[in-house]
Amino acid sequence: MTPLLDIKGLKVHFQTDDGMVRAVDGVDIAINRGETVSIVGESGCGKTVTAMTVLKLIAMPPGRIVAGQVLFEGHDLVPLPAEDMRAIRSKQIAIVFQEPMTSLNPVYTVGEQIAETIRQHEGMSKRAAMTRAAEMLALVQIPNAHKRVSDYPHQFSGGMRQRVMIAMALSCNPKLLIADEPTTALDVTIQAQILELLNEMKQRLGMAVLLITHAMGVVAETAQRVIVMYAGKVVEEATVEALFATPRHPYTQGLIRSIPRIDLAATQHVRLEAIPGSVPSLLNPPVGCRFAARCRYVMPECRTAEPLLVEKAPGHKAACIL
Amino acid sequence: MAQYILRRLLIAIPSLLGISVILFTVLALAPGDPFEELATNPAIPPDVRAALRASLGIDDPVHIRYFRWLTAMLQGNWGFSFVSRVDVDQLILQRLPATLLVIGTSQILALAIALPVGVFAATRPYSVFDQVANTLAFIGFSLPTFFTGLLMILLFSVTLGWLPFVYRTDIDATGWRWWWEHLRQTIMPVLVLGLFQGASWTRFVRSAVLDVIRLDHVTTARSKGLPESRVTMRHVVRNALIPVVTLVALQMPAVFGGAIVTEQIFRIPGIGSLLISAILANDTPVIMAVTFVFACLVIFFNLLADVLYGWLDPRISYS
Ligand SMILES: Nc1ncnc2c1ncn2[C@@H]1O[C@H](COP(=O)(O)OP(=O)(O)OP(=O)(O)O)[C@@H](O)[C@H]1O
Ligand code: SF4
Ligand SMILES: [Mg+2]
Numbered sequence: 001m002t003p004l005l006d007i008k009g010l011k012v013h014f015q016t017d018d019g020m021v022r023a024v025d026g027v028d029i030a031i032n033r034g035e036t037v038s039i040v041g042e043s044g045c046g047k048t049v050t051a052m053t054v055l056k057l058i059a060m061p062p063g064r065i066v067a068g069q070v071l072f073e074g075h076d077l078v079p080l081p082a083e084d085m086r087a088i089r090s091k092q093i094a095i096v097f098q099e100p101m102t103s104l105n106p107v108y109t110v111g112e113q114i115a116e117t118i119r120q121h122e123g124m125s126k127r128a129a130m131t132r133a134a135e136m137l138a139l140v141q142i143p144n145a146h147k148r149v150s151d152y153p154h155q156f157s158g159g160m161r162q163r164v165m166i167a168m169a170l171s172c173n174p175k176l177l178i179a180d181e182p183t184t185a186l187d188v189t190i191q192a193q194i195l196e197l198l199n200e201m202k203q204r205l206g207m208a209v210l211l212i213t214h215a216m217g218v219v220a221e222t223a224q225r226v227i228v229m230y231a232g233k234v235v236e237e238a239t240v241e242a243l244f245a246t247p248r249h250p251y252t253q254g255l256i257r258s259i260p261r262i263d264l265a266a267t268q269h270v271r272l273e274a275i276p277g278s279v280p281s282l283l284n285p286p287v288g289c290r291f292a293a294r295c296r297y298v299m300p301e302c303r304t305a306e307p308l309l310v311e312k313a314p315g316h317k318a319a320c321i322l
Numbered sequence: 323m324a325q326y327i328l329r330r331l332l333i334a335i336p337s338l339l340g341i342s343v344i345l346f347t348v349l350a351l352a353p354g355d356p357f358e359e360l361a362t363n364p365a366i367p368p369d370v371r372a373a374l375r376a377s378l379g380i381d382d383p384v385h386i387r388y389f390r391w392l393t394a395m396l397q398g399n400w401g402f403s404f405v406s407r408v409d410v411d412q413l414i415l416q417r418l419p420a421t422l423l424v425i426g427t428s429q430i431l432a433l434a435i436a437l438p439v440g441v442f443a444a445t446r447p448y449s450v451f452d453q454v455a456n457t458l459a460f461i462g463f464s465l466p467t468f469f470t471g472l473l474m475i476l477l478f479s480v481t482l483g484w485l486p487f488v489y490r491t492d493i494d495a496t497g498w499r500w501w502w503e504h505l506r507q508t509i510m511p512v513l514v515l516g517l518f519q520g521a522s523w524t525r526f527v528r529s530a531v532l533d534v535i536r537l538d539h540v541t542t543a544r545s546k547g548l549p550e551s552r553v554t555m556r557h558v559v560r561n562a563l564i565p566v567v568t569l570v571a572l573q574m575p576a577v578f579g580g581a582i583v584t585e586q587i588f589r590i591p592g593i594g595s596l597l598i599s600a601i602l603a604n605d606t607p608v609i610m611a612v613t614f615v616f617a618c619l620v621i622f623f624n625l626l627a628d629v630l631y632g633w634l635d636p637r638i639s640y641s
Contacts, residue, residue: 057544082550089547102538105557106637107564115554117546152636168546 112150440527462521
């Protein structure tokens with residue numbers, strides 16, 4: 001069975017004044033129909049660039065897809081002309097961004113903005129699209145939805161705006177929903193509600209979800225499969241169970257150790273272990289393993305050749321010579 | 323909304339009063355006398371002159387004169403020009419059409435240049451078009467109107483003889499010919515004012531559009547699968563119009579001020595040249611009336627800017 005989305009050897013580089021930023025440097029990600037896959041990694045490791053490239057929303061220039069394929073239902077999106085790409089956006093693949101406060105246009109009502117998407121793809125009348133927009137708001141559990149369609153974004157709280165964004169993204173029944181850190185900008189209690197909503201929407205509508213996050217806790221709650229990214233590369237890929245039970249890559253091990261454990265912190269003073277050091281520059285990535293400078297198991301061989309992503313156990317890949 | 327406008331108009335009353343007090347005092351303190359001309363005219367006997375002065379109340383103390391002016395004004399009596407011996411409101415109504423015509427058309431021209439050029443340049447930053455537009459806008463914005471005005475007169479009137487360089491209200495022609503003559507004499511002042519204003523607004527439109535174009539909601543609009551033209555018009559230009567419209571409204575009084583210079587150069591018998599000649603002749607009632615009209619314009623356009631701002635930006639509420 002061909003995967004719904006199959007990213008192969010993707011490289012996206014940005015031309016800047018300081019030189020070439022290799023934001024995404026050889027990434028492979030496959031997502032099956034109806035599956036939830038999560039991408040985790042620290043800030044700046046190329047998660048957003050990967051997601052935006054799928055919809056070709058990165059600014060070109062300075063950005064450029066240097067190599068690779070983005071196969072959606074077997075068809076490569078990379079060479080697709082702008083017009084065909086527009087038919088994919090929101091209709092086949094929809095995206096929800098990190099910042100609900102700025103992602104909606106302040107001068108139109110939320111109803112108008114949702115209806116605009118619907119009309120673009122479904123060719124409905126204005127009235128019908130507005131009715132559908134109200135139904136979408138009700139679906140994402142916004143109270144009083146038929147009244148609130150004619151409210152402006154500033155009349156909603158952050159969590160409610162993210163619900164609006166989700167309603168808009170799901171309004172044309174996409175086959176894939178990309179959620180780029182949809183909860184990072186929200187309060188902790190609201191975060192849980194939004195994740196729950198995403199899970200519920202997925203159960204009702206059956207779309208595949210690519211959930212980007214830097215919080216391991218979120219991964220455990222929502223995804224079936226996890227992809228760990230580091231400095232523009234995939235360093236580990238496994239099912240959620242396998243990843244938490246036997247993390248293979250030292251970076252993944254570090255990420256898991258840094259999950260705040262409320263249960264432990266309350267009883268005994270366990271220090272949260274952050275991974276020492278920081279992400280290397282993507283301008284001139286180091287030769288060999290990019291994690292070498294921060295790895296506690298580093299060996300001389302690590303710095304000579306780049307470890308490839310290989311299958312360590314069935315369905316469990318890691319890019320480490322260990 | 324209506325309540326807000328009413329409140330703003332009520333607040334405007336004390337400012338207008340203040341402006342008129344200051345103006346009146348300054349004019350009273352200024353040297354010169356509107357009757358200088360009469361004083362040196364030997365045909366008028368001194369007793370007639372004194373009677374005239376007394377009847378106009380010119381030698382009364384300042385505050386008495388001010389209150390006399392104010393009560394007359396409130397009753398709709400704008401006074402009487404010492405020099406041209408015509409009612410001031412008549413004089414202003416006579417001069418206003420020429421000014422409005424030149425300013426109106428030049429501002430339309432300015433917007434017709436600034437909006438498309440600014441938007442087109444901003445959506446292609448650092449392209450050849452953007453750089454050419456930027457350079458031209460910078461030049462147009464740096465050259466004062468009296469300079470470009472004289473340059474145009476030299477070129478099109480003196481050297482080439484294509485266009486008249488004196489603006490006339492008494493064109494002795496009818497039908498198409500009248501329109502044609504009118505058009506010919508309006509071209510240069512409209513171009514001078516319009517290009518200058520257009521240049522400065524092009525820069526403003528460009529930067530307003532650039533400010534919006536990198537906002538998150540524009541990426542959202544693209545992610546919805548909208549055509550680029552719709553993204554630009556509905557999600558970039560529409561938002562960029564909020565500061566642009568406000569600035570245009572706020573700049574209108576300054577545009578009227580700037581038109582005074584242009585009217586002098588092209589000898590347009592408008593309200594600006596009326597003010598200049600009134601100042602030169604110490605014609606206090608005319609100066610008061612014209613400056614008062616300008617003060618009202620400032621207040622009107624400030625209010626208009628606020629109202630438009632609230633109308634364009636749903637985040638603003640007037641309650
Ligand atoms: N337009 C751009 N021009 C130059 N560099 C860019 C551009 N966009 C992204 N980058 C670079 O690409 C790298 C990856 O950025 P990206 O936004 O994908 O990280 P991320 O994993 O999403 O991080 P975060 O958790 O902070 O969202 C960063 O080093 C960033 O500086
Ligand atoms: S390859 Fe070497 S440096 Fe890289 S993660 Fe594995 S052990 Fe650490
Ligand atoms: Mg990101």
